[in-house]
Amino acid sequence: MHKLSDIVNNCGRVVVKVGSNLLASKSAGINLSRIDAIAKAISCLQDKGKSVVLVSSGAQAAGVAALRLKGKPKAMAEKQAVAAVGQPLLMEAYENAFRKQRKHIAQILLTNDDLSNKARFFNAKNTFNALLDKGIIPVVNENDTVAVEEIKVGDNDNLSAMVANLVEADLLVLLSDIDGLFTDDPSKNPEAKLVPIVEKIDAGIERSAKKAGSELSTGGMFTKIQAAKKCVSAGILMVICNGEEPGILKEIFEGTFKGTLFLPKKNAMTNKKRWMAFVANPKGFVVVDEGAKEALLNRAKSLLASGVIDAGGEFKAGETISVRDIGGSEIARGESACSREEMLLIKGCRTEELAKRLPSCKFKEVIHRDNLVILAGS
Numbered sequence: 237m238h239k240l241s242d243i244v245n246n247c248g249r250v251v252v253k254v255g256s257n258l259l260a261s262k263s264a265g266i267n268l269s270r271i272d273a274i275a276k277a278i279s280c281l282q283d284k285g286k287s288v289v290l291v292s293s294g295a296q297a298a299g300v301a302a303l304r305l306k307g308k309p310k311a312m313a314e315k316q317a318v319a320a321v322g323q324p325l326l327m328e329a330y331e332n333a334f335r336k337q338r339k340h341i342a343q344i345l346l347t348n349d350d351l352s353n354k355a356r357f358f359n360a361k362n363t364f365n366a367l368l369d370k371g372i373i374p375v376v377n378e379n380d381t382v383a384v385e386e387i388k389v390g391d392n393d394n395l396s397a398m399v400a401n402l403v404e405a406d407l408l409v410l411l412s413d414i415d416g417l418f419t420d421d422p423s424k425n426p427e428a429k430l431v432p433i434v435e436k437i438d439a440g441i442e443r444s445a446k447k448a449g450s451e452l453s454t455g456g457m458f459t460k461i462q463a464a465k466k467c468v469s470a471g472i473l474m475v476i477c478n479g480e481e482p483g484i485l486k487e488i489f490e491g492t493f494k495g496t497l498f499l500p501k502k503n504a505m506t507n508k509k510r511w512m513a514f515v516a517n518p519k520g521f522v523v524v525d526e527g528a529k530e531a532l533l534n535r536a537k538s539l540l541a542s543g544v545i546d547a548g549g550e551f552k553a554g555e556t557i558s559v560r561d562i563g564g565s566e567i568a569r570g571e572s573a574c575s576r577e578e579m580l581l582i583k584g585c586r587t588e589e590l591a592k593r594l595p596s597c598k599f600k601e602v603i604h605r606d607n608l609v610i611l612a613g614s
């Protein structure tokens with residue numbers, strides 16, 4: 237238990253994500269009493285003046301139960317078909333539950349593609365804001381029926397972090413069927429301890445989150461830590477806690493809950509940087525030398541043409557590109573001042589020589605520091 241009411245009381249905009257395991261089982265289908273409890277808890281938060289967005293999994297689990305299948309199908313088209321069956325059943329359950337609380341809900345189905353295109357990202361943001369202004373609770377899921385491998389987020393932990401970023405939430409709550417992050421797998425190691433607060437996601441924390449998901453869920457702790465990384469860099473608090481506990485949402489705001497709280501970084505990014513870091517789909521990349529890498533990571537410098545060794549992909553001036561080191565790891569992202577063709581002309585060139593190689597050149601830095609974001613963990 238930790239006293240954190242001071243921190244969370246100021247959170248006005250909250251995203252609550254509910255995992256499949258809490259909502260549906262193969263044999264019994266959608267757990268209506270759980271959905272009722274969630275609707276009631278979210279309505280209470282709203283009545284206290286919070287804006288709440290719900291991200292709910294469970295479409296595939298509900299579809300599996302409705303069609304009496306043995307488990308989630310493996311083939312993509314089959315999974316999409318099962319989600320198409322389950323999503324309206326899930327929404328029907330939410331609609332009924334929220335109606336009892338006299339609340340309106342709205343369905344929003346997203347893919348990674350929607351979030352990585354700047355225009356669509358801002359369109360979606362406007363829609364969320366319009367709904368929240370009217371006191372309507374958006375219920376979000378991945379658009380599983382159209383989301384093939386290349387365009388999908390893949391799990392709702394990461395999706396909910398992206399949504400929290402999109403709506404500029406103060407807090408993301410991941411309601412799961414476990415109490416939080418443990419030092420080891422609590423089902424195998426009786427000595428495993430709950431970690432109440434994480435101030436920095438280091439290698440030890442990553443090790444604690446073994447890659448695992450259950451039969452009906454997708455993510456497990458691995459994707460929850462990925463979501464936490466997104467949140468802490470964007471200045472958003474994140475909590476993992478057990479959604480089987482009645483009243484857990486209320487307890488979070490009272491500062492008396494059992495679970496894991498991830499504290500955000502102090503120097504959180506601006507909106508534009510958040511967008512670049514977490515949702516932009518880079519159009520191309522540059523490879524930089526060791527000197528440029530050191531200047532970017534340790535000295536908060538802009539990227540100069542002299543540090544660029546190569547460029548790839550298809551990008552124009554103003555588009556988001558990846559910055560890779562010689563080993564191929566993505567160390568940063570940023571808005572390129574020039575196209576790939578221009579980048580190849582000026583790579584390795586000193587700033588004074590830019591105009592000679594590229595007479596139309598109006599910039600000194602190929603990625604200005606203001607348009608550059610260093611990626612968490614690098």
Ligand code: GLU
Nearest residue numbers: 293294295296391392454
């Ligand atoms: N979108 C999936 C579904 O509704 C869930 C993905 C997840 O649980 O992470 O079944």
